[in-house]
Amino acid sequence: MESSARLRTAPSFTRPSSPAAACLHLIRHFQPVMRSTLIEGTGRSQPTVTRAVSALIGADLVRERPDLSTPTGPGRPTIPLELATSPWIQIGVAVGTKATYIGAVNSRGAVLREQMIDVTPSAITVDEFIEIVATHTNNLAKFSELPIANFGMTTSGVVTDTGMVTAPNLGWENTDVVSRLRRRIHVPITVTSVITAIAGAEQQAQSPARPARVLVFYADDSIGAAVASPEGVQLLPVRHLRSLEDSATNLAAKVNPAEIVLAGSAFEVPTTARAVGRALRQVAGDAEIRVIPTHLDNARAAARAVALDRLIDDPLGLAKRLASASSAPAAGAVSGLGTGAKRRPQPGFGR
Structure with missing residues (x-):
């Protein structure tokens, strides 16, 4: 049975609340940072921040930089923290009237690879469109040789909290996009409107x-x-x-x-x-x-925001799910594991 976090289809786009999410949020914006900065910025106690940082390091999301430490007196020097090399990728899709954007981003939010797919959703069935998206998602997984942590999609029109889409320009009327995606893409899925996602991108980019x-x-x-x-x-x-x-x-x-x-x-x-x-x-x-x-700037911003939402909201939850997927990969075209499931640094493709 899937967890409620996995079943959630609407993005969170809220202030990170758990200690690990709050620490990761500050590290993403201010790296390299000291633990004292995290204590002050999150308002959490020193033991709480220590546990959160240890968990983030254990999840390969954060690393220490002893080479950047500066002794300030007697005792053990403080060691700065920064984001680690991304252990997975997030897939973001922005559906347009005649072209659909798809991109793979790492945990830093950098776009590793992106492309525009020339496809008119209103001219084909929803199932045919989802098949095209799933095929391109699978190709990105093969390219990265890294696990796919989650998948996010934005569309025009109105999107309900359960992922039902009504978008006249796409030919979709109260269309269950999420169920169709889940039959082809076996990672947590988030679907929202492009307007919500662009606002989410602004929120994610704000300095804490x-x-x-x-x-x-x-x-x-x-x-x-x-x-x-x-x-x-x-x-x-x-x-x-x-x-x-x-x-x-x-x-x-x-x-x-x-x-x-x-x-x-x-x-x-x-x-x-x-x-x-x-x-x-x-x-x-x-x-x-x-x-x-x-159009590319808008599509990229929306897709990246919805792709990163789960990482920002619950980084340790994603890490736990990916660890489970590595021991029992899901069946289907696209699972939590990219082809080969190797964890290695990605080359800097894309923008």
């Missing part, structure tokens, strides 16, 4: 020392918005007013964000991005305004 409230305004095949904060990601209702400028400023006035991100293909047109930016400046004050300009 300077958390901020970020408004994401998305305009592509559909228009949507979300707010990212350290506590989580919340989708927002969007009033479809006379123009993108009016819709964006209406949201900004209600949310009062510290940062605003304009995402989606509508903002590939510089004049559109500038017009919305000027309108936002009138109501957003000193808020930072940024644009994710291209």
Whole structure:
């Protein structure tokens, strides 16, 4: 029987809560770091942080760097910590109207390999589309020769917490994508909307020392918005007013964000991005305004965020599952083990 964590299909996109997750979050942002920094940053006791770090080292997620230690007086020198060479990969997929992005990322969030698949979901059956995605996922597993820790997918439209997707541009109406994926891909699966995932990417990228409230305004095949904060990601209702400028400023006035991100293909047109930016400046004050300009940039950000969500939320849970999978690999096209299941450093392919 699968655990509840494995069965969860909606991303967490919340502040890391367990001691190990909180420590890993700080190490990802500030490496190399001392244990004293983790104690201060997480608010946990010294014994709790020591146990969490030991567990992360045992899971091959973190390593000590004695070569970077600096003696500060009598006694044992403090040894900095950093992320270890990734023991696995995460697969992220961003489904588009006529092209679908798929990428493999390591535990640092670096993209190892990525590609755009020219496929129109509305022109084929859902099962045929899932077969194509599973085949490319299997190829990435063979390439990496590392375990696949988890699989994440983003789509346009509306995605329920159980992974049911309604996206007219894809030809999907209350479509059970998750069950179809589970028949072909035997690792934990997360499915969410592209808007939620882009907001999740903003949340994951925030420095723990300077958390901020970020408004994401998305305009592509559909228009949507979300707010990212350290506590989580919340989708927002969007009033479809006379123009993108009016819709964006209406949201900004209600949310009062510290940062605003304009995402989606509508903002590939510089004049559109500038017009919305000027309108936002009138109501957003000193808020930072940024644009994710291209389809590839948006797809990469969304796919990477949903792929990394389980690692950030429960790193030791993933490590435990991968350890179990190595002794009893699942049957099927894609299991938790990549072909060969060798644990070695990956070459720096992709962006």
